Amino acid sequence: xxxxxxxxxxxxxxxxxxxxxxxxxxxxxxxxxxxxxxxxxxxxxxxxxxxxxxxxxxxxxxxxxxxxxxxxxxxxxxxxxxxxxxxxxxxxxxxxxxxxxxxxxxxx
Numbered sequence: 232x233x234x235x236x237x238x239x240x241x242x243x244x245x246x247x248x249x250x251x252x253x254x255x256x257x258x259x260x261x262x263x264x265x266x267x268x269x270x271x272x273x274x275x276x277x278x279x280x281x282x283x284x285x286x287x288x289x290x291x292x293x294x295x296x297x298x299x300x301x302x303x304x305x306x307x308x309x310x311x312x313x314x315x316x317x318x319x320x321x322x323x324x325x326x327x328x329x330x331x332x333x334x335x336x337x338x339x
Contacts, residue, residue, distance in 0.1 A: 268293065268324040276321055279314045280306060292325075299325045 270289075277287040285305060292299040303325065306318035 268321070272317065272321055276302075276306065276314075276317050279311065279317060283309060283311065283314070296325055 273289050273292060277289050277292075280287045280302065285302075287302050288298075292302060299321075303318045303322050306314050309315060
């Protein structure tokens with residue numbers, strides 16, 4: 232009999248918290264969804280930069296906006312039209328003031 236009372240008490244506690252968690256969700260301030268960057272573009276960028284003697288950490292590009300913007304600026308300053316074009320395309324994934332505190336996520 233004690234187990235039956237314990238289960239009823241647990242069920243009652245779960246029911247009580249279920250209502251409060253839904254109410255808490257109403258108060259939650261949802262942020263914008265994460266941005267996704269095509270990893271193929273990012274890897275191509277890293278390879279072209281490596282060809283010019285610059286090592287680019289793609290994980291840091293996705294996680295650190297300042298690092299990403301610096302690498303893109305360095306690429307834009309080159310005389311390689313393919314690299315400049317790729318940097319311009321990638322720039323739009325990293326230059327979003329709404330998401331400046333949120334890391335960019337890679338997609339396959």
